[in-house]
Amino acid sequence: MTAAQPAPTAGYLLLVEDNPGDARLTQALLGDLPAAGLPPLRWVQTAAAAVTLLQQEPGCAAVLLDLGLPDSTGLESLQAVTREHHHLPVIVLTGNDSAPMGLDAVGSGAQDFLVKGHFDAAALVRSIVFATQRKRGELALVERSLRDDLTGLPRRTLLLDRLQAACRQARRSGETSVLLFVDLDGFKQINDAHGHDAGDAVLRATAQRLVAGVRSSDSVARLGGDEFALLLPSAASLDAAERVADKLLASLAAPIPYNGELLQVGASIGMTLVDADAESPETLLRRADAAMYGAKRAGKGRVQRC
Ligand SMILES: Nc1nc2c(ncn2[C@@H]2O[C@H](COP(=O)(O)OP(=O)(O)OP(=O)(O)O)[C@@H](O)[C@H]2O)c(=O)[nH]1
Incomplete structure (x- = not known):
């Protein structure tokens, strides 16, 4: 990662992962690349805990989300986290190497999809950076579509x-x-x-x-x-x-x-x-x-x- 890349630096990254072993692995991967300058990682184990943390601490920069959680599974987990926070970039982390599932997740609002055990530190950081940029682009398009071209006023x-x-x-x-x-x-x-x-x-x-x-x-x-x-x-x-x-x-x-x-x-x-x-x-x-x-x-x- 070079300094020119628009990585999120403020706030925190949220890891939603019920498996402590997988969570430690992700923490270790991000710890391997301190030069990427990413914000610190916060870890919760359920969708409900993620929603509570996002409400209480608004500075989240991106979410790393395991889809199989104790209180929700599959796309439900994604919807639970993004329902009130559609501005957040989300990278789905899953043990299931299934292209249709990845496409479903991205079609339902995630910005990227990584299969556990198949990425290294650089790939994870790269995914966070690109997911963040993709989300910014999406939000800018939505914002533009809500404004009148001639006057710049909301429509x-x-x-x-x-x-x-x-x-x-x-x-x-x-x-x-x-x-x-x-x-x-x-x-x-x-x-x-x-x-x-x-x-x-x-x-x-x-x-x-x-x-x-x-x-x-x-x-x-x-x-x-x-x-x-x-x-x-x-x-x-x-x-x-x-x-x-x-x-x-x-x-x-x-x-x-x-x-x-x-x-x-x-x-x-x-x-x-x-x-x-x-x-x-x-x-x-x-x-x-x-x-x-x-x-x-x-x-x-x-x-x-x-
Ligand atoms: N220049 C310009 N004209 C527009 C635009 N959108 C609509 N119009 C025109 O605005 C006019 C609106 O018509 P009216 O509301 O009847 O105009 P008015 O003379 O203010 O009529 P009253 O409300 O009865 O006083 C129409 O002639 C439209 O063609 C635009 O984006 N630019």
Whole structure:
């Protein structure tokens, strides 16, 4: 291993292995290559102990997982460990030299598959390094697919996830959030009069203004076209959120410089409360959307509650 390779160095490696002899062997192999600079190894013997350790100590860099554990076997062990920790690279270690099983494990989320007794220290370190890189690549792809190319904002799917979390929080602790649905007024006219690139510039400026107008803990998403949504977690009331929405309307109405011209749009905003009675995220979005249409019908450039 050379220093140029992107080995994980922080946190710890987790070995989940019920057989003490196999565990000692893996520890010895990693101990043979201190120059690889890998983080220290932690060892547990059951899937349940692995899940507990991962919850209590979040710094895990990669998991070395034996599939035949006392409390779970086969792919169940893999699912038990990755269910709440899909960001972790996992290398399956097994005594069963079966290609279909290896393919199943990799198809179910493991990054590599090593047969016990058939690898040396260098191969193990190499597997950890490559599994880590593969996982980083996977996560980067997922992250990119959840973001809108034009504005860089999260897309609808990510917003729905965050709305779901806000609903759970409201049910658990009674803490409310507010969902805002923003639709630009007069946007089609920008495309028609100045071209699609000008429209794109307006959408990018809108995204920047929305992000600048709320706290970093709030979420801003592009739902599509000229529609955006904001989730203000822990917003105490619709009154408080309306003050935020009014400021957003003012900032969105300010002219946008583009190729020596000034472009201007407005916006209509619908709001709805996310409280303990909130139904599904989709229903909340529909309600905020309906409130936004109410604002359009009432003359545009305003905020309406649902
Ligand atoms: N430039 C650009 N235009 C887009 C994009 N996505 C959707 N559009 C256009 O956005 C426009 C949205 O239409 P409308 O919502 O009716 O536009 P509007 O003039 O704001 O209408 P009101 O909401 O009634 O004020 C359509 O002309 C779409 O073609 C995009 O990514 N870039």
